[in-house]
Amino acid sequence: MAADRHENRPESGSDRRPGPGRAVYGISVAAELTGMGAHSLRLYEQHGLVTPARSAGGTRRYSDNDLARLERIGALTEQGFNLIAISRILELEDTNTELRDSNAALTSERDRLRDDQNSQ
Numbered sequence: 827m828a829a830d831r832h833e834n835r836p837e838s839g840s841d842r843r844p845g846p847g848r849a850v851y852g853i854s855v856a857a858e859l860t861g862m863g864a865h866s867l868r869l870y871e872q873h874g875l876v877t878p879a880r881s882a883g884g885t886r887r888y889s890d891n892d893l894a895r896l897e898r899i900g901a902l903t904e905q906g907f908n909l910i911a912i913s914r915i916l917e918l919e920d921t922n923t924e925l926r927d928s929n930a931a932l933t934s935e936r937d938r939l940r941d942d943q944n945s946q
């Protein structure tokens with residue numbers, strides 16, 4: 827009896843979407859999903875606002891994280907910010923996120939050390 831061709835498929839109901847950091851979308855799909863033109867995506871990359879991954883053949887591949895960043899760029903553009911201002915805003919937002927993550931890790935470590943000290 828031949829093996830069922832569906833054996834290796836994930837169970838129904840399982841999440842088959844890639845993780846938010848996995849670059850899977852080509853530029854035309856990313857452009858469609860964000861409502862932007864492919865030329866705009868290339869321009870944003872040229873200005874360092876987004877850095878899509880590249881396939882072995884050099885094709886741009888966008889992740890869900892990249893798409894979220896592109897949507898943020900679009901929102902800032904609609905508010906009238908130029909690309910230099912957008913670059914600075916994104917840089918500050920990224921730094922703020924890193925600082926929040928670091929602060930949360932330090933707070934967690936502090937709490938763990940206090941718990942260890944109190945249990946002795």
